[in-house]
Amino acid sequence: QTGLFTYDPGFTSTASCDSALTYIDGDQGVLLHRGYPIGQLAEHSSYMEVCYLLLNGELPNKAELEDFNRTITRHTMVHEQLSSFYKGFRRDAHPMAVMCGVVGALSAFYHDSTDIADPLHRKISSHRLIAKIPTIAAMAYKYTVGQPFVYPDNKLSYTGNFLKMTFGVPAEEYEVIPAVERAMDRIFILHADHEQNASTSTVRLAGSSGANPFACMAAGIACLWGPAHGGANEAALNMLREIGTPDRIPHYIERAKDKNDPFRLMGFGHRVYKNYDPRATVMQKTVREVFEALKVTDPVFETAMRLEEIALNDPYFIEKKLFPNVDFYSGIILSAIGFPTTMFTVLFALARTVGWVAQWNEMISDPGQKIGRPRQLYTGPTQRDYVPIEQR
Numbered sequence: 497q498t499g500l501f502t503y504d505p506g507f508t509s510t511a512s513c514d515s516a517l518t519y520i521d522g523d524q525g526v527l528l529h530r531g532y533p534i535g536q537l538a539e540h541s542s543y544m545e546v547c548y549l550l551l552n553g554e555l556p557n558k559a560e561l562e563d564f565n566r567t568i569t570r571h572t573m574v575h576e577q578l579s580s581f582y583k584g585f586r587r588d589a590h591p592m593a594v595m596c597g598v599v600g601a602l603s604a605f606y607h608d609s610t611d612i613a614d615p616l617h618r619k620i621s622s623h624r625l626i627a628k629i630p631t632i633a634a635m636a637y638k639y640t641v642g643q644p645f646v647y648p649d650n651k652l653s654y655t656g657n658f659l660k661m662t663f664g665v666p667a668e669e670y671e672v673i674p675a676v677e678r679a680m681d682r683i684f685i686l687h688a689d690h691e692q693n694a695s696t697s698t699v700r701l702a703g704s705s706g707a708n709p710f711a712c713m714a715a716g717i718a719c720l721w722g723p724a725h726g727g728a729n730e731a732a733l734n735m736l737r738e739i740g741t742p743d744r745i746p747h748y749i750e751r752a753k754d755k756n757d758p759f760r761l762m763g764f765g766h767r768v769y770k771n772y773d774p775r776a777t778v779m780q781k782t783v784r785e786v787f788e789a790l791k792v793t794d795p796v797f798e799t800a801m802r803l804e805e806i807a808l809n810d811p812y813f814i815e816k817k818l819f820p821n822v823d824f825y826s827g828i829i830l831s832a833i834g835f836p837t838t839m840f841t842v843l844f845a846l847a848r849t850v851g852w853v854a855q856w857n858e859m860i861s862d863p864g865q866k867i868g869r870p871r872q873l874y875t876g877p878t879q880r881d882y883v884p885i886e887q888r
């Protein structure tokens with residue numbers, strides 16, 4: 497006999513939170529970081545500048561940005577023993593499995609900055625995470641392709657350094673292509689933070705218990721990996737490649753509408769946006785820029801644009817308010833730059849680290865913060881007595 501206990505409407509949910517970092521208006525398709533529209537930041541800013549903005553609340557002046565860059569650059573190396581950690585994984589391990597493991601292990605190497613009660617320690621571990629995540633991500637890629645790790649080159653920009661650690665090899669000079677560096681930096685900006693999404697809420701909930709920031713970020717990475725969340729960029733490109741040519745689109749549109757079919761249009765729909773995801777607008781423009789810079793093309797881009805056009809004119813998608821989200825076009829760019837699909841969510845995690853760190857700092861610095869404890873609506877049996885096994 498299942499029955500509901502009286503649901504106490506009086507308790508206040510601990511799931512929601514106050515935050516001054518990011519504002520989203522899902523109906524209008526608006527995304528602001530500390531008041532600045534994502535389109536303007538993507539157009540005029542750099543990822544390092546957006547990191548400073550998210551962490552400190554204001555855009556930096558020239559001296560502040562140079563100082564911040566210097567601080568981050570100083571932390572790009574990882575403990576040499578951490579590189580042995582990778583050898584414990586199979587070569588064909590998904591790079592996100594490697595990221596979960598290695599980032600979770602960071603507190604074993606940098607425990608000197610895990611005292612979260614000390615604002616200076618919080619600042620050092622925040623900078624360490626933002627600085628080291630590109631190195632760790634590049635190493636995860638190198639390990640899966642069997643190439644030697646490439647050390648950071650601190651003469652390069654944050655993003656240029658990451659591209660060189662990923663695609664450079666010790667035997668040759670590596671030249672960062674400015675247009676690719678710009679596109680990659682813009683992709684990082686578009687993924688930096690996004691209010692209380694699933695992985696950010698995971699980081700906040702883990703952090704609310706006082707867990708060290710490295711462990712909290714590993715929890716965020718684990719949550720982001722899911723195909724309904726950050727894993728959608730990998731799933732979206734795989735879907736577009738499976739669709740192949742535009743004539744096959746109607747079949748997939750019908751599948752996406754069929755409630756008995758688990759298939760969903762990857763890169764479409766959103767928990768909050770019931771309008772066009774402003775990040776997808778910038779992403780689509782960036783596809784064209786990268787294709788032009790690299791003198792490449794990919795027929796899957798035509799398929800993606802045709803799929804968007806058909807879906808946006810389909811009564812089901814109109815009624816359900818389903819639009820392309822940040823993941824719909826990003827994989828096309830990343831693939832053109834040379835990343836395998838398995839690295840797409842790693843890149844999302846790399847870029848979102850600043851958002852997770854900024855949200856964690858905001859929460860842990862609040863003197864009134866308490867451990868998160870979401871409640872439930874109990875739907876199980878009402879109280880009953882134990883039945884001895886002989887009578888069952």
Ligand code: SDX
Nearest residue numbers: 690693724725726728752760761762763764765766767816
């Ligand atoms: C990210 O939260 C964030 O901010 C996340 C993120 C970030 O930056 O952190 O923006 C990043 O995760 C973007 C989303 C990436 N995921 C995908 O692209 C996967 C494909 N999308 C779907 O799985 C889905 O849209 C979700 C999971 C994103 C949202 O699912 P919901 O909450 O069910 O969406 P909804 O309530 O708006 O759905 C309305 C209806 C539902 O049908 P009914 O129950 O009303 O009959 O539309 C259906 C859904 O089943 N629907 C889809 C669909 N997405 C929703 N139908 C077909 N294809 C889809 N993609």
